[in-house]
Amino acid sequence: MSERLLPDWGWRCILQARDTDWAASRATSFMVEGVRIDIHAGGAWNCDAPVADETARMLDLFLPWVAAPGPLTIGQLGQSLDGRIATESGASHYINGLEARTHLHRLRALVDAVVVGVGTVNADDPQLTVRHVSGPNPVRVVLDPRGRAHAASKLFTDGAAPTLQVIGAALASPAHDPRAGSGGASYRRVGLAADAHGFDPAALIALLHGAGYRRILIEGGGLTVSRFLAAGRLDRLHLLVAPMLIGSGRPGLSLPLITGLDEALRPQSRHFMCGADSLYDLSFSGRTVASSSAIARPSCAPAPAMPADPANRPGPEAARVPD
Numbered sequence: 001m002s003e004r005l006l007p008d009w010g011w012r013c014i015l016q017a018r019d020t021d022w023a024a025s026r027a028t029s030f031m032v033e034g035v036r037i038d039i040h041a042g043g044a045w046n047c048d049a050p051v052a053d054e055t056a057r058m059l060d061l062f063l064p065w066v067a068a069p070g071p072l073t074i075g076q077l078g079q080s081l082d083g084r085i086a087t088e089s090g091a092s093h094y095i096n097g098l099e100a101r102t103h104l105h106r107l108r109a110l111v112d113a114v115v116v117g118v119g120t121v122n123a124d125d126p127q128l129t130v131r132h133v134s135g136p137n138p139v140r141v142v143l144d145p146r147g148r149a150h151a152a153s154k155l156f157t158d159g160a161a162p163t164l165q166v167i168g169a170a171l172a173s174p175a176h177d178p179r180a181g182s183g184g185a186s187y188r189r190v191g192l193a194a195d196a197h198g199f200d201p202a203a204l205i206a207l208l209h210g211a212g213y214r215r216i217l218i219e220g221g222g223l224t225v226s227r228f229l230a231a232g233r234l235d236r237l238h239l240l241v242a243p244m245l246i247g248s249g250r251p252g253l254s255l256p257l258i259t260g261l262d263e264a265l266r267p268q269s270r271h272f273m274c275g276a277d278s279l280y281d282l283s284f285s286g287r288t289v290a291s292s293s294a295i296a297r298p299s300c301a302p303a304p305a306m307p308a309d310p311a312n313r314p315g316p317e318a319a320r321v322p323d
């Protein structure tokens with residue numbers, strides 16, 4: 001074959017890897033469009049046909065956690081260079097370009113559940129479905145401890161995918177059902193104990209795992225992603241940074257105060273271009289910023305950067321071993 005395999009082919013490989021039982025397999029091989037790919041647990045892959053650079057980058061980006069056993073919680077934020085995710089009035093469409101938005105839809109297609117805070121539901125009225133790429137819709141989860149989500153929100157009414165509204169335990173009675181729409185059987189509501197900061201991320205993850213949702217995307221907004229990161233409950237975080245300065249507005253990450261930079265988080269980091277935006281793929285190991293003694297010190301070994309020079313790309317026979 002002389003033509004290089006394009007991203008659509010790579011995406012089909014990733015979707016197939018998503019559905020592999022990695023607890024039972026150390027490696028798998030399958031044919032996609034007549035081309036064989038071998039994928040090893042942990043993300044190494046090889047293919048005996050030439051793969052386009054963009055396709056190779058996509059496999060490198062996703063397979064380390066898609067081709068892995070066990071549960072995973074990944075956060076994402078699309079932000080400006082100065083760390084804003086929306087204007088003060090809540091406008092966030094769009095900070096990132098189409099490629100970054102497509103990446104977000106890929107993340108959704110690879111998880112079982114996508115989680116947003118009620119601030120995002122009321123500001124954006126999002127659908128949280130997979131539309132820019134092929135793939136399944138995740139269950140949509142709304143964190144709403146005080147039951148203030150707008151009842152007419154699409155998540156509750158469009159029936160496009162199941163929606164789970166998590167509300168404060170004290171509100172979890174039929175008399176407080178805020179849903180006015182026609183979501184029908186695709187809508188469920190569950191009560192969970194909440195404190196002044198909302199739900200305990202660990203309790204929320206346990207709830208979702210108990211319901212069979214093991215891969216979880218914390219999609220936003222800033223408060224929600226920050227709370228999960230501060231609690232040490234993010235395994236990975238994808239920061240999509242747009243070359244834009246907003247200068248005011250809603251912050252992305254807001255973490256507890258630290259005094260010295262030795263207390264700052266320094267996750268393993270890989271960098272990819274996503275159109276005009278920069279994607280930072282950050283890997284944590286259950287680190288918490290709430291207690292400095294609990295912060296694992298960073299590894300000195302830099303995470304491998306993606307080669308920018310096409311000359312560094314694999315030749316006709318592609319083989320990759322990610323971090």
Ligand SMILES: NC(=O)c1ccc[n+]([C@@H]2O[C@H](COP(=O)([O-])OP(=O)(O)OC[C@H]3O[C@@H](n4cnc5c(N)ncnc54)[C@H](OP(=O)(O)O)[C@@H]3O)[C@@H](O)[C@H]2O)c1
Pocket residue numbers: 076077078079085086089090091092095116117118119120121123124143144145146147148197198199200201219220221222223224225227228250
């Ligand atoms: N650029 C992006 O990637 C992106 C993604 C999503 C959203 N957004 C933007 O972000 C803005 C909303 O973000 P936001 O930070 O203001 O709000 P948010 O994170 O969407 O929602 C925060 C609210 O969720 C509830 N909550 C329950 N448990 C929580 C927990 N464990 N952690 C955090 N929140 C919990 C709380 O509601 P109560 O106050 O009722 O207790 C809290 O105030 C919107 O303007 C939206 O457009 C941007």
